[in-house]
Amino acid sequence: MRPLTPLLRRLLWLFLGTLLAVALLFAAMVLRELHAPAASTHATATPAMELVQRGAYLARIGNCALCHTAPGGASYAGGKGVATPFGTVYTSNLTPHPDTGLGRWSVEDFWQAMHQGRSRNGHLLYPAFPYTSFTHLAREDSDALLAFLQTLPAVDQPNRPHALRWPYSSQWALAVWRVINFSPADPVAQAPSPGDPTLRGAYLVNGLGHCNECHGARNVWGAPDLSKTLSGAALPQSLWYAPSLRSAEEGSVTAWTLDDTVTLLTTGTNRHATTSGPMAEVVHHSTQHLQADDAWAMARYLGQLPVVPAVKPVAGKEMPANLTLGARLYKTHCAQCHGKQGEGKKDAYPALAGNRAVQMTPSNNVVLTVLQGGYGPSTRGRPQPHGMPPYVLTLNDAELASVLSYIRNAWGNQAPALSEFDINKFRNLQAP
Structure with a gap:
């Protein structure tokens, strides 16, 4: 075997050095995810009633109760299982119980969870809690949500451990996932006003409404594929299909009037379509409660999404069915x-x-x-x-x-x- 020339030897060492540097950088990023400092531990002062009412409305838009209420359980007390391809994640107790809920959480703690996907003690949260969307939430809306949750009856219900397969059950695996798939959005201090309906609609659809969590495709890591936002997907561990909101053959509303879209969001049916399955639950628990300005803003934003022409399957010459x-x-x-x-x-x-x-x-x-x-x-x-x-x-x-x-x-x-x-x-x- 012929020895390497000096040039090839230098190139080999350069490649190995670069590979080692990348590996060390990646390891440092994972360690930073695992060992980030916890948020403050000071409890929030009694909030103003106006803030509480706003938080109650936002909780409706976010459909928080549907996921954080187990069948037959107390509202917002958690314990509902969310099936994923990696196992079952159980939702947490959002009531203000001091030991098992959010009773000791400050606005900083809650903001850290919503914006960064990190619990009060610095523990990484699983993205079954859709912080990949909630990271776009404005700080004022995060504070209002916590203000509402702290007015709920406190329920002493410990959080149920997740039933995830190894290695998905480990924090280091979640840290690796986050390094590859998640980066907190730039902080937004103030939510867009209804005076700018397109921006407001985008904020509601992509943020608290977390529509892409169902209507968006996912990559091999189970993370939202940002190149296919709102482009349709089968729901994880479910047989229902959330249609593409960018395809005229599936769920695009660009050919509808704004009134058509508002009617579907607020009543579950219009002259073109009727909701069923998981979307019917979303309408019942969430979108029917939209304020008029917000319903119109969402409709306007959805109506302006670019339409990607889909190749509609043509019925074949052979019909196997009778x-x-x-x-x-x-x-x-x-x-x-x-x-x-x-x-x-x-x-x-x-x-x-x-x-x-x-x-x-x-x-x-x-x-x-x-x-x-x-x-x-x-x-x-x-x-x-x-x-x-x-x-x-x-x-x-x-x-x-x-x-x-x-x-x-x-x-x-x-x-x-x-x-x-x-x-x-x-x-x-x-x-x-």
């Missing part, structure tokens, strides 16, 4: 509510003709809706929504494939037919 059977099943089970021509009934049942949710690929949502049934959200504007019966026990896989394939290709609709396998994988893998 469309004749599907037409007969539609007449028997569906036409009474949705109309003989899929025209629907105004203010009751959505039209299926021209319905992009029916034609969407992936077909997760339409299959789950027919299998599970359910109701739209009950809101002030629509307190008694009409329901959809479940067909999981009424129709078998072949029948469901046939009727859904018929609906996806009738009355001008055009989408790939569904097979028995398409139905079966949802029937057998339904998330709890």
Whole structure:
């Protein structure tokens, strides 16, 4: 073997030295994440009522109670399991109990959690708590949120340990994740006012509303892929699909009027669409409570998102499903509510003709809706929504494939037919 020339030897040492420097820098960044100082430990003074009321409204926008209230548990006392690809994260107690909740937290402590994803004692928080979005929150809104939370009844409920697989359960692994995937946003002292609706809408959608946590794709690390913000994604450990808010074939609202979008956000339905699944919960617990200016601001921002033309799948020449059977099943089970021509009934049942949710690929949502049934959200504007019966026990896989394939290709609709396998994988893998 020929010895290295002096030039190659120098290049090799330069490469190894650079590699070592990068490794040391990365290690230093990880150590800094692990050993950052804790925030102050001084409790917050009794807040003014106006600040508390503002915090209560912001908690609605952030949908805090939905995640931080376990089924059958006390409001905001935590303990609800959030399934992730890495295990289950249990939400924390946000009530002002001095030992198990936020009773000893100062505004600095809370700001550190919201903006930096770090607990009062410096402990790193898991991003199931969406601080990747909350980092954009203005400091004044963070303070108002804590002011509201400190007025809640104190509940003595210790936080439940997370059930994460190793190495995801370790702080050093989380520190590595943060070095690669997270950097706190530049601090914002004051939230945009409704006087600038586009900025206000962006602030609400991308910050406290944390819409991208569901509607945005994630990278191999499970972190939001910032190159695909609001571009649609299957929910982690869920079968529901949050449609792209940038695709005309999925969830873009650029072709709607502002009133259409506001109506969907505040009532759960409009002339174009009806919310279901997780989005129905968001409307019920959160967006129906939007103040008028904020609802219009969000609608304006969403309506100005660039539309990325999607390649709409074209139905193939071969239809594996029996469309004749599907037409007969539609007449028997569906036409009474949705109309003989899929025209629907105004203010009751959505039209299926021209319905992009029916034609969407992936077909997760339409299959789950027919299998599970359910109701739209009950809101002030629509307190008694009409329901959809479940067909999981009424129709078998072949029948469901046939009727859904018929609906996806009738009355001008055009989408790939569904097979028995398409139905079966949802029937057998339904998330709890």
